[in-house]
Amino acid sequence: MSNCKEIRIVDIAKMAGVSVGTVDRVIHNRGRVSAANYTRVMTVLKEVDYRPNMVARSLASKKVYHIVVIIPAYAPGEYWEYISRGVDRAVEDFRQYHLSVTKLYFDQFNEASFESLLRDIKLDEVDGVLLGTLFYDLVCSFSKELDARKIPYVYVDSDIPGERRMAFIGTDSLVGGQIAARILFRNITKEADILMARIVHTGAESTQAKNRLSGFNAYLTSIDYKGCMYRVDLDLSDDRHNYEILDAIFHEHPNIKAAVIFNSKAYIVGEYLKNRNRKDISLVGYDLIEKNAQLLEEGYIEALIDQRPRMQGYMGVKLLCERLILNGEIGNNNLLPIDILIKENYKFSETY
Amino acid sequence: MSNCKEIRIVDIAKMAGVSVGTVDRVIHNRGRVSAANYTRVMTVLKEVDYRPNMVARSLASKKVYHIVVIIPAYAPGEYWEYISRGVDRAVEDFRQYHLSVTKLYFDQFNEASFESLLRDIKLDEVDGVLLGTLFYDLVCSFSKELDARKIPYVYVDSDIPGERRMAFIGTDSLVGGQIAARILFRNITKEADILMARIVHTGAESTQAKNRLSGFNAYLTSIDYKGCMYRVDLDLSDDRHNYEILDAIFHEHPNIKAAVIFNSKAYIVGEYLKNRNRKDISLVGYDLIEKNAQLLEEGYIEALIDQRPRMQGYMGVKLLCERLILNGEIGNNNLLPIDILIKENYKFSETY
DNA sequence: CTGAAAGCGCTTACAG
DNA sequence: CTGAAAGCGCTTACAG
Numbered sequence: 181m182s183n184c185k186e187i188r189i190v191d192i193a194k195m196a197g198v199s200v201g202t203v204d205r206v207i208h209n210r211g212r213v214s215a216a217n218y219t220r221v222m223t224v225l226k227e228v229d230y231r232p233n234m235v236a237r238s239l240a241s242k243k244v245y246h247i248v249v250i251i252p253a254y255a256p257g258e259y260w261e262y263i264s265r266g267v268d269r270a271v272e273d274f275r276q277y278h279l280s281v282t283k284l285y286f287d288q289f290n291e292a293s294f295e296s297l298l299r300d301i302k303l304d305e306v307d308g309v310l311l312g313t314l315f316y317d318l319v320c321s322f323s324k325e326l327d328a329r330k331i332p333y334v335y336v337d338s339d340i341p342g343e344r345r346m347a348f349i350g351t352d353s354l355v356g357g358q359i360a361a362r363i364l365f366r367n368i369t370k371e372a373d374i375l376m377a378r379i380v381h382t383g384a385e386s387t388q389a390k391n392r393l394s395g396f397n398a399y400l401t402s403i404d405y406k407g408c409m410y411r412v413d414l415d416l417s418d419d420r421h422n423y424e425i426l427d428a429i430f431h432e433h434p435n436i437k438a439a440v441i442f443n444s445k446a447y448i449v450g451e452y453l454k455n456r457n458r459k460d461i462s463l464v465g466y467d468l469i470e471k472n473a474q475l476l477e478e479g480y481i482e483a484l485i486d487q488r489p490r491m492q493g494y495m496g497v498k499l500l501c502e503r504l505i506l507n508g509e510i511g512n513n514n515l516l517p518i519d520i521l522i523k524e525n526y527k528f529s530e531t532y
Numbered sequence: 533m534s535n536c537k538e539i540r541i542v543d544i545a546k547m548a549g550v551s552v553g554t555v556d557r558v559i560h561n562r563g564r565v566s567a568a569n570y571t572r573v574m575t576v577l578k579e580v581d582y583r584p585n586m587v588a589r590s591l592a593s594k595k596v597y598h599i600v601v602i603i604p605a606y607a608p609g610e611y612w613e614y615i616s617r618g619v620d621r622a623v624e625d626f627r628q629y630h631l632s633v634t635k636l637y638f639d640q641f642n643e644a645s646f647e648s649l650l651r652d653i654k655l656d657e658v659d660g661v662l663l664g665t666l667f668y669d670l671v672c673s674f675s676k677e678l679d680a681r682k683i684p685y686v687y688v689d690s691d692i693p694g695e696r697r698m699a700f701i702g703t704d705s706l707v708g709g710q711i712a713a714r715i716l717f718r719n720i721t722k723e724a725d726i727l728m729a730r731i732v733h734t735g736a737e738s739t740q741a742k743n744r745l746s747g748f749n750a751y752l753t754s755i756d757y758k759g760c761m762y763r764v765d766l767d768l769s770d771d772r773h774n775y776e777i778l779d780a781i782f783h784e785h786p787n788i789k790a791a792v793i794f795n796s797k798a799y800i801v802g803e804y805l806k807n808r809n810r811k812d813i814s815l816v817g818y819d820l821i822e823k824n825a826q827l828l829e830e831g832y833i834e835a836l837i838d839q840r841p842r843m844q845g846y847m848g849v850k851l852l853c854e855r856l857i858l859n860g861e862i863g864n865n866n867l868l869p870i871d872i873l874i875k876e877n878y879k880f881s882e883t884y
Numbered sequence: 885c886t887g888a889a890a891g892c893g894c895t896t897a898c899a900g
Numbered sequence: 901c902t903g904a905a906a907g908c909g910c911t912t913a914c915a916g
Contacts, residue, residue, distance in 0.1 A: 236909035588893035
């Protein structure tokens with residue numbers, strides 16, 4: 181595969197009739213090169229399709245690349261923990277390239293925390309950013325700031341296609357919604373009613389959840405769904421309230437045969453079903469967080485749709501690394517596989 | 533994360549009161565070191581938990597590592613092509629470490645071709661082996677040979693736990709079988725009959741397929757299955773024959789509502805169903821090869837169980853690389869996730 | 885604007 | 901058995 185004789189910087193220098201210093205300056209666009217020499221070197225570079233020896237470069241270079249990772253704070257076992265772990269893994273794998281990664285956390289239920297975090301970042305020392313895209317507007321304005329400074333950034337979790345992010349890494353939420361529907365309708369008829377649970381919180385509903393709902397609805401339409409969808413709003417921290425609501429709705433609408441929840445909190449409904457000892461409701465949710473895994477194992481959650489959070493974190497850092505260090509062109513859209521996890525296969529999904 | 537001041541080989545030398553050459557010799561066990569110096573250096577090495585700078589090492593080193601990949605020859609779009617691509621990808625990622633990978637192909641339907649291939653390998657120049665474990669006995673004897681020469685090897689596709697492979701990379705076939713059953717029984721009742729198709733060939737049936745059948749049967753038992761399984765033997769290259777057999781069995785047993793095939797050839801049955809215009813049979817198979825993907829899209833295959841072949845190839849080379857170059861300790865069992873692919877999500881599964 | 889030289893941390897002959 | 905020295909391909913001050 182690899183040619184035995186790679187072309188080196190001294191070879192380029194010789195061919196262009198200049199010194200290695202000059203070649204280095206044009207390669208890195210450091211200026212201080214005469215126009216004549218610049219084009220001369222450039223020509224040779226193109227001609228021989230010069231590819232720098234990254235190993236030598238990183239050994240010689242003292243430059244440290246600062247990557248800032250901005251994600252929500254998480255409790256152990258939560259979704260964002262896995263993204264964070266993927267980041268750590270990448271840092272380990274690419275430490276040879278002098279990466280320094282700083283993680284900054286905000287409160288995912290508090291937009292102001294995100295805002296003040298962004299305000300405090302000293303962008304002068306930042307070479308790249310990995311960004312969890314929970315708050316649409318703030319992400320957009322911050323992106324413009326990064327654009328202005330030509331700092332590359334990648335989005336994880338969900339995409340905002342309008343922005344000039346170097347890449348998005350995550351799954352297609354619309355399809356994620358379709359798949360949830362598809363799985364449910366293996367177990368129920370198209371006349372059955374469906375419960376959709378949401379979590380009330382102060383901020384706007386996540387783009388992610390909205391898109392999933394759209395996908396879900398699209399599927400319903402495509403199969404000419406005859407039943408009803410009922411929506412309930414649950415509270416993350418008030419189980420008594422939740423149980424009352426759920427008792428009421430199930431009692432009122434006994435034809436509800438399935439439930440879906442478009443974020444990682446399926447366990448709230450799942451635990452209710454477990455306590456009420458109801459295995460007749462097919463529940464589908466998202467993300468293999470620990471509480472969900474437990475209920476999947478016990479059969480109260482039918483399936484979880486997973487977004488490979490570890491890989492999101494890993495690839496995010498990897499792409500930034502490739503961009504910063506190899507100056508490579510990077511595909512700007514890396515849709516990850518959407519995994520369907522059931523009782524039998526979820527245990528294997530930790531790999532990588 | 534990473535200490536600014538990594539300890540270098542000159543630091544070790546100084547601490548042990550020897551030269552860098554001596555330190556290098558003990559690190560690499562090259563001999564030519566007095567016992568006194570050896571222990572002295574070793575002690576320091578332990579004490580400071582020396583971790584070599586791999587970048588510097590690979591820049592300085594002229595050693596090329598030869599890895600041999602022994603897999604079946606494949607037609608475009610087949611399972612092993614993806615394993616092969618994963619290998620290529622790894623070679624690209626790790627080229628900086630002077631990898632040279634040679635791929636050797638045998639005929640997966642002809643044990644003798646594997647045997648003669650093994651006989652012709654000149655192991656003197658081989659540093660590591662990646663091995664597709666199709667032929668049980670030959671793999672075992674070859675493994676012993678590699679053991680004797682202390683050449684590390686990894687298995688892909690299916691495991692042979694008794695052997696001393698450095699690692700196995702692939703999925704748990706037993707669970708793979710359970711999952712197939714689980715998916716089918718979403719669509720059929722436990723009274724329905726099931727068709728199991730096999731492909732006749734000269735060699736023994738693959739371990740993989742046997743294990744999947746066991747897992748499948750275990751699931752049947754667990755749900756107290758009441759129906760019948762009918763087995764047919766199909767021929768890869770004789771469609772007329774296959775159609776006759778399939779026509780006959782479906783006619784004779786109209787209660788067959790599902791079909792399963794424990795290798796990547798589900799498309800043979802799938803195409804039959806398509807030609808006969810039968811969407812009432814739930815078909816589940818393995819591996820996202822092109823022909824299967826097409827039928828999944830069209831709805832004649834219900835689901836495919838995937839083994840991440842690309843990742844198998846990639847991780848195989850990566851682990852060998854880490855073992856050879858970093859001398860690292862490697863976990864010897866890397867069970868990969870078992871992916872459930874349906875019409876909606878299979879398109880995203882190419883990533884990585 | 886330009887080039888010669890030192891240095892990154894390791895390996896590799898080569899004297900002794 | 902041991903150490904001093906050159907070299908891997910690049911970057912980084914530093915004179916000019």
